[in-house]
Amino acid sequence: MRSIWAIAVNTIKQAVRLKIAAVFIVLLLVLLPVMGLKMTGDGTLKGRMQSFISYSLSLMSLLLALLTILAACFTLTNDVKDKQVYTVLTKPVRRYQFVLGKLLGVIVLDAFLLTLFSVVIYSIAVLMPQFIKADNEQLERARNEFFTARASIVPPQPDISAEIDEKYEKLKESGEVPKGVDENPVARRNYRNELSRRIGLRRRAAVVGEELVWEFENVKLSDPKQPLFVKFKYEVAVNPADLAIYSGWVIGDLRQIRMGEMPVTPIYSVERKDLIRTAVEFQVPGDCVADDGYVALAFQNVPLNNTVVIFPLEDGLEVLFQADSFTANFVRAVLLVFIRLVFLAALAVFAGSFLSFPVAVLLCLAVFTMANMSGFINESFEFLGENINKLYYHSLKHIMNLLPEFDDYNPGQFLLSARLISWTLVAKAGALMVFLKSLPLVAFSIVIFSLREIAKVIV
Amino acid sequence: MQYAIETFSLTKIFSDWWGRDKVVAVDDLNLKIRTNEVFGLLGPNGSGKTTTLKLLLGLLHPTKGRSLLLEGSAADPQISTRIGFLPEESYLYKYLTARETLEFYGRLFKLPAKVRKLRTEALLDMVGLKAVANRHVGTFSKGMARRIGLAQALINDPDLLILDEPTTGLDPIGTRQIKDLIIELAKRGKTILLCNHLLADVEDVCDRIAILYGGKIQAEGNVSDLLRRTDKTEITTGLLSPDAVKKIERIFAEERAEYSISAPMTKLETFFIDIIAAAQQQELPTSGAESKRHISEFLSAKPQELADRQAILDQLVSSGVQQDEPADTVTRQPQPRPSPSADEDFLKGLVQTDASAGSQTAVPKPVEPTPVLPPQPDRNVIDELLGKPASDGDVKENGDTHNA
Numbered sequence: 001m002r003s004i005w006a007i008a009v010n011t012i013k014q015a016v017r018l019k020i021a022a023v024f025i026v027l028l029l030v031l032l033p034v035m036g037l038k039m040t041g042d043g044t045l046k047g048r049m050q051s052f053i054s055y056s057l058s059l060m061s062l063l064l065a066l067l068t069i070l071a072a073c074f075t076l077t078n079d080v081k082d083k084q085v086y087t088v089l090t091k092p093v094r095r096y097q098f099v100l101g102k103l104l105g106v107i108v109l110d111a112f113l114l115t116l117f118s119v120v121i122y123s124i125a126v127l128m129p130q131f132i133k134a135d136n137e138q139l140e141r142a143r144n145e146f147f148t149a150r151a152s153i154v155p156p157q158p159d160i161s162a163e164i165d166e167k168y169e170k171l172k173e174s175g176e177v178p179k180g181v182d183e184n185p186v187a188r189r190n191y192r193n194e195l196s197r198r199i200g201l202r203r204r205a206a207v208v209g210e211e212l213v214w215e216f217e218n219v220k221l222s223d224p225k226q227p228l229f230v231k232f233k234y235e236v237a238v239n240p241a242d243l244a245i246y247s248g249w250v251i252g253d254l255r256q257i258r259m260g261e262m263p264v265t266p267i268y269s270v271e272r273k274d275l276i277r278t279a280v281e282f283q284v285p286g287d288c289v290a291d292d293g294y295v296a297l298a299f300q301n302v303p304l305n306n307t308v309v310i311f312p313l314e315d316g317l318e319v320l321f322q323a324d325s326f327t328a329n330f331v332r333a334v335l336l337v338f339i340r341l342v343f344l345a346a347l348a349v350f351a352g353s354f355l356s357f358p359v360a361v362l363l364c365l366a367v368f369t370m371a372n373m374s375g376f377i378n379e380s381f382e383f384l385g386e387n388i389n390k391l392y393y394h395s396l397k398h399i400m401n402l403l404p405e406f407d408d409y410n411p412g413q414f415l416l417s418a419r420l421i422s423w424t425l426v427a428k429a430g431a432l433m434v435f436l437k438s439l440p441l442v443a444f445s446i447v448i449f450s451l452r453e454i455a456k457v458i459v
Numbered sequence: 460m461q462y463a464i465e466t467f468s469l470t471k472i473f474s475d476w477w478g479r480d481k482v483v484a485v486d487d488l489n490l491k492i493r494t495n496e497v498f499g500l501l502g503p504n505g506s507g508k509t510t511t512l513k514l515l516l517g518l519l520h521p522t523k524g525r526s527l528l529l530e531g532s533a534a535d536p537q538i539s540t541r542i543g544f545l546p547e548e549s550y551l552y553k554y555l556t557a558r559e560t561l562e563f564y565g566r567l568f569k570l571p572a573k574v575r576k577l578r579t580e581a582l583l584d585m586v587g588l589k590a591v592a593n594r595h596v597g598t599f600s601k602g603m604a605r606r607i608g609l610a611q612a613l614i615n616d617p618d619l620l621i622l623d624e625p626t627t628g629l630d631p632i633g634t635r636q637i638k639d640l641i642i643e644l645a646k647r648g649k650t651i652l653l654c655n656h657l658l659a660d661v662e663d664v665c666d667r668i669a670i671l672y673g674g675k676i677q678a679e680g681n682v683s684d685l686l687r688r689t690d691k692t693e694i695t696t697g698l699l700s701p702d703a704v705k706k707i708e709r710i711f712a713e714e715r716a717e718y719s720i721s722a723p724m725t726k727l728e729t730f731f732i733d734i735i736a737a738a739q740q741q742e743l744p745t746s747g748a749e750s751k752r753h754i755s756e757f758l759s760a761k762p763q764e765l766a767d768r769q770a771i772l773d774q775l776v777s778s779g780v781q782q783d784e785p786a787d788t789v790t791r792q793p794q795p796r797p798s799p800s801a802d803e804d805f806l807k808g809l810v811q812t813d814a815s816a817g818s819q820t821a822v823p824k825p826v827e828p829t830p831v832l833p834p835q836p837d838r839n840v841i842d843e844l845l846g847k848p849a850s851d852g853d854v855k856e857n858g859d860t861h862n863a
Contacts, residue, residue, distance in 0.1 A: 007567075013552075014554055082550060087611060090516045092540045456519060
């Protein structure tokens with residue numbers, strides 16, 4: 001362990017004294033305050049905070065990722081190229097200790113810089129409202145919708161497979177299924193997918209005068225005095241003249257009404273007019289939630305609208321409530337960034353264990369870029385033709401699965417919408433990216449480096 | 460316990476990308492280097508010297524054969540703890556200072572912090588880099604880098620020292636110091652494997668040599684045996700009167716011997732060292748390394764081990780086993796050390812003295828301007844072997860038992 005630490009310290013000195021780290025440190029220390037001053041977002045305090053936190057976190061994450069890749073690739077490849085390994089590996093240092101020392105050095109450097117910059121970002125974020133002339137309403141909004149950590153619950157996806165089967169059989173009997181579809185398994189699957197989409201859509205759509213009801217369970221407020229937030233977005237069949245929808249909402253333990261008893265918990269009724277295709281949220285007092293964590297939500301498409309209102313699948317409707325503080329959430333967001341950096345350090349050490357510096361950096365950057373848009377790449381493959389799809393499912397998909405899930409655990413996205421980053425989520429990200437993806441990389445690099453002929457000149 | 464380095468049919472063939480054999484760098488090498496021997500591996504450029512060292516140290520994998528260092532593998536930390544290695548160029552971390560460099564390597568040996576610090580200071584002083592200890596190694600001249608490279612090879616007080624062209628880049632004084640150091644280390648019971656193509660350096664310090672060419676040993680043996688000429692006699696005296704010269708010429712004429720009489724030339728090395736020593740006495744400033752003529756005291760053989768070795772030697776001598784190898788073992792009397800803790804005590808004393816006389820260490824110490832004699836210990840050994848043929852038997856017996 002002492003040799004590993006000695007090598008780690010030497011690696012940190014290398015990164016610092018060769019001014020690899022210095023470039024990034026200066027860049028961040030200059031850019032972060034500038035961003036704090038210049039970012040205005042949509043002009044409101046909340047918007048300003050949102051754009052600052054999302055840009056500053058992304059920038060820090062990106063720059064530290066680049067630093068990690070460069071430093072880790074450099075330290076290993078350069079020691080081999082400049083032959084310092086000759087003097088180090090002939091000492092009582094095992095090869096694995098050398099590799100682990102390099103990795104540890106980069107990770108410790110990352111941890112230090114990450115802490116430093118996180119403190120800077122956090123301080124700017126917390127102090128910003130004091131320097132900006134914002135009225136109380138804006139402050140209140142920022143406090144409720146930004147300086148908090150809200151858990152989000154989306155309506156559960158109902159199981160509609162039975163309904164699809166039923167509908168399909170009905171259509172088949174009435175001869176409405178197009179010719180050849182029933183015989184061809186691929187065509188049948190596509191047809192059924194279309195049916196499923198339609199049925200799902202029907203469930204999320206309210207015709208004029210209709211009421212949609214969602215039921216939520218396990219809404220555990222940290223404090224019943226805290227409000228409950230309903231966030232939604234309208235899609236419409238026909239655009240209304242003023243692009244707005246009038247609505248009536250009822251929120252509370254609606255079971256009480258059905259049973260015909262006197263309500264114990266209050267039930268709130270809200271009337272609103274909101275723009276279509278825009279994410280909107282309103283709040284109701286948190287005491288509407290039943291003791292067992294049940295709350296129901298009813299939306300009525302008032303006749304005034306004269307159009308079908310649809311709640312989109314992805315961001316149509318969710319219920320938010322405060323679950324933790326902004327500070328705690330921020331700490332966990334930083335941990336998510338750290339998990340990324342650990343993966344990148346492992347990747348870079350792996351690449352450096354057998355490649356030359358430029359090639360290793362290139363490989364790391366390629367993986368880094370792909371990991372950042374893995375969600376997009378995965379989605380786009382889903383739209384490929386049938387034949388390529390097969391190839392994709394049997395080969396590429398597995399390769400894509402090897403990439404780390406940077407997309408799913410983007411801390412900026414969470415903080416931007418003040419969404420709770422639960423410890424479970426951090427643990428999951430750690431398990432996936434550190435244990436499942438980094439450890440094998442480290443193991444590979446140790447094996448490769450141990451078997452390698454260090455003094456062999458490669459021409 | 461007898462062989463510090465042993466190779467068995469060690470072969471290294473470099474192949475190209477397609478796996479086709481290209482260069483036979485080391486070919487079926489069987490080296491046996493005894494404990495406490497100064498062994499020189501000679502050869503022209505590209506003869507496989509460095510490749511051999513890399514194979515020994517596990518930096519390259521042998522195509523065939525194997526090697527033992529201190530009866531183990533160099534990959535074993537227990538063995539590498541006892542090895543010091545100076546590569547052909549001092550591959551150092553440019554961004555570390557001289558002191559940090561030694562501290563770093565000391566840490567790799569897991570030396571306790573106290574010992575590490577004492578040794579670092581002692582070695583910096585020994586290689587004459589104390590004044591520039593806080594400068595980055597990257598700013599060092601080649602000779603200075605060489606010195607710090609040598610210091611890092613000695614930080615663990617190794618039993619086996621492997622030096623790949625230790626004198627390249629060094630000025631004649633530095634070269635001289637390294638040679639003196641090697642002799643001194645050998646006296647203290649170390650085994651030294653030396654790679655070099657500067658033959659004069661090797662001749663001065665080595666007990667045995669092997670000449671490599673094409674990865675094969677072309678000649679191997681005792682330096683004195685290999686170089687002794689049986690067809691000539693050399694007589695060296697002080698200044699003689701013309702009369703005496705005439706008398707001698709008469710004797711030569713009677714013997715019908717070819718002869719020449721002249722005043723001998725000083726070796727350029729000796730001349731150079733005298734000049735620089737004189738300059739240093741005038742305390743002219745230098746930005747380079749200082750010249751020191753002492754060796755750090757911690758570099759010692761462990762007393763117990765030495766006693767053991769002596770006991771084994773005695774046993775072997777008295778056992779009177781038959782012998783079929785040439786007499787080539789060196790028996791030196793290592794300087795015994797009173798106790799293991801004395802190492803630390805002494806170093807403490809050394810550092811304290813330095814601290815009290817800090818200004819003194821900053822100034823180049825004058826070197827005694829005496830004409831430099833050939834290294835004494837080595838001569839003694841050669842004299843002993845040349846002058847006392849009777850003692851050959853003793854040593855021979857000793858050499859034989861390795862095979863027994």
